[in-house]
Amino acid sequence: MTDTGAKRAAEAVEQAMTGAARVLRTGAERDWDAVTAGRLEWSCRATAEHLTRALFGYAGQLAGRGRHMDAYAPCTLVVDDGTDPAGLIGVLETVGALLTAALRATPPRVRAFHPFPHRSANREGFAAMGVAEVLLHTHDIAEGLGLPYEPPGELAEFALMRIFPEVRPGPAPWPTLLWATGRAGLPGREPVADWLWSNNLVLPAGRLTLEGVTPAAAADLAAGGDGGFDWVEGGPYEGTREAAAMTLKAYETGVHRPEFGLFVLVRKEDERAVGGMGFHGPPEEDGRTEIGYDLAPSARGNGYATEALRALAAWALARPDVRSLFATVERANVPSQRVVARAGFRPVEVADVGPEGELLAYELRA
Structure with missing residues (x-):
């Protein structure tokens, strides 16, 4: 019997990562250390390194099958000094592949630690967080480098309907996700200053x-x-x-x-x-x-x-x-x-x- 939930979750992360890598490669010749990523205080390089650690951490939590329920597994990923943007994009693709593999292999009821807000998430939660991380931080880097970027609306909706349950849908999913995370305005709604996504209780x-x-x-x-x-x-x-x-x-x-x-x-x-x-x-x-x-x-x-x-x-x-x-x-x-x-x-x-x-x-x- 095909596990359609695992397939859907893995394909969402895979699609998000493929689109992100395609856009980021068009700016791989730029100096990512010298440019701030969108509205963030980090440089484009620091933002990309944060994204590698997030995806690696999500994959590790799922692979641990709930062995780490009080905190993240005590390990992280470190990108070698001197890695250029092209190499950094390759690392992103690698950890994205690790997360998709973990999603395909994780049974549906397995949960692992994540702090927001009930201290655990299932594979759909980790998939939605992975998709959100990729979409949002690719947006940040692309904005800093002056690159056009607009992911498919269904990917933004995938994240919104799983980890932003209190966010009323807007006219389109991608602008709604940007608004919900304080990155853009949305007509008729107050600006968002503080936000957290929310895994299910x-x-x-x-x-x-x-x-x-x-x-x-x-x-x-x-x-x-x-x-x-x-x-x-x-x-x-x-x-x-x-x-x-x-x-x-x-x-x-x-x-x-x-x-x-x-x-x-x-x-x-x-x-x-x-x-x-x-x-x-x-x-x-x-x-x-x-x-x-x-x-x-x-x-x-x-x-x-x-x-x-x-x-x-x-x-x-x-x-x-x-x-x-x-x-x-x-x-x-x-x-x-x-x-x-x-x-x-x-x-x-x-x-x-x-x-x-x-x-x-x-x-x-x-």
Whole structure:
């Protein structure tokens, strides 16, 4: 079976690196030490050397298969003194190839250390960071050398939909990525001074792992795909697809907060997805947010929903901006009523939870 996720990630880095090398070679005769790279304080040479270290580091983290979860592996790449720009471009192509090879070889659920913002990333995260590094720093060097450079929009979109989940899409992906990283203005938006990209949140939950769904994965799920997950029979169920569509809409309208989005429940023993769980949106002014979930029929009756709900509720209620969690369950859905009860939710009287009392309301307070 072809691992389409690995293929897509590797090809994105490969395409970004090929385009970058083509442009940079047109300026290889220039003195890269004497020219500042765009708006950066680094020279073009220092910027290129930074890019080699970033790509080498990402490849090493993935190759380590999660052995380094507290910090980067204690090694780096050093370019020999006196290496000319043409040689430096060759080094960039080499470390780009190392990253693409690591992406092709890394299983989808493997995570390794990266500090922003939850201290880990999966292969799609590292691919998106690699693409962003290549596009942005090629832009910086090209701007310093006076070279024209505009990468394909789909590469900028690849990065935006995976590591910039709170950035509302603009008229075109490349100008949006430049704006989001403080490199250019965008009509109708305030300039960006400080920024960080954001890998997805992952939470342990007993026999499960709750993996935050990126806008890219949400778009695939909403369109009938698997979102990059290996699902058990009958999954993803309709509620998960509906939640993915809600996540995608929130992203497209600029109100998405990824930590209050959709999570996929992945079973640790075989790394198969069994269901979805998440929030209907960020907490309101009173600190209340609604939570929902579903499981594939073949995964029900095993206590997975209870374990996941306890873990997600504990994480949410430990935050200062969340004071209570709210859930509604169909009156006829007795198993789901038992799930919320086992997770500590209590029945509450609410007037607007459905016609003729079809829904029961539950709350869990901090």
